[in-house]
Amino acid sequence: MNSWAAEAKYDCNFLCICVLGDRSAYGLCKDMSSQMKLTHCVNAFVSSPSDMPTYGQLGCQGFIVLDKEHNVVSDATSPFMQVRGLAFAHVEALLDSVCCGLPPPQLCPGESAELVDGPAGAPQLKGSRGICVKIERDSVDFGFMDGPLRGKMMKVPLGIVRRVLEDEENTEGACSQGACNSGGCDACSSSCKPGDCGKDDCNGQCPIDFDFVEQSLDLASVKVPSMDAEHAECAAAMRALVKDMSTTALQAVLKCLSDHFAHEEALLEEFNFGAHINERLSARKSHVDDHGRILDKVRKQLAIVSTPVPSAFVQELLQDFHEHTSRYDIQYADHLAEQ
Secondary structure, eight states, rough: OOOHHHOSSSSSEEEEEEOOTTTTHHHHHHHHHHTTTTTSEEEOOOOOGGGGSSSOOGGGOOOOOOOOTTTESSOOOOOOHHHHHHHHHHHHHHHHTTTTTTOOOOSSOOOOEEEEEEOOOOOOTTOEEEEEEEEEEEEEEEEEOOOOOTTTTEEEEEEEEEEOGGOOEEEEEEGGTTTEEEEEEOOTTSSOOTTTTTTTOOOOOOOOOOHHHHHHOOOOOOHHHHHHHHHHHHHHHHHHHHHHHHHHHHHHHHHHHHHHHHHHHHHHHHHTOOSSSSSSGGGHHHHHHHHHHHHHHHHHHHHOOOSSSHHHHHHHHHHHHHHHHHHTTTGGGHHTTTO
């Protein structure tokens, strides 16, 4: 949002509001401003439960977009933790229309979609579920999320694609791997293709860059000694996975993450962090849901029984863990440290 505001491309205001609803909101608001360098968008906070909004969701689960009359254009754009960069493309597609006084598009990048008809030469693909990766005039880059083409992308006519409504979606059809982007949808391919890394002898197991590993596992303190210690244990298990790339090492990561997440969730409940009567605004529920997303991702990879574990999957897992600790865990730091 800060980048959008700085560019001044859109004639609108961008608000980033911390909705913890307690005294720790101010501290988190300041930390967010410092970490994200929020110098152009409006950065605010709600510190009283009585002032909390009655609808909406946390930003990682989607943005709220209003028009100039403050009518709701979208009450929840695509969630970042599921579709990553496509979440921002969704917002931009809406703003491109709304700021010009046009109705919002029927379909935007990042939205779940379905083929209402099979593309030419592939009638069997009718009914396939996926995600809109990119729209160019009358065509859509459609990323498949089920069936034999799961994880692949195909350019199809816009006229055969419809947006899937929220109440039609299910977790199997969602981009739970969070690896879709404008360059393709490789959420389930999780391996490099022979030759992709530029080496003649590449067998699909490209080496993982040492600097990437160190940066991913360089975790900020959450000011709770037991949690910092467990983060270090999880990081050690992931380093062992990078070294060994075996299913045994991945099982050890799953065990370490499962134990840590369970302990962390117990602490969040014990000290009443992030609870809200509206679950869509609950920092605790959003946090726990991301735990589930990461664990499910590991379980699905283990079910494939692939040895060695694909290097692209390991990189995604390290990135997921780093983003989880920096986006979610840091939120409870001040709250728990004061207990």
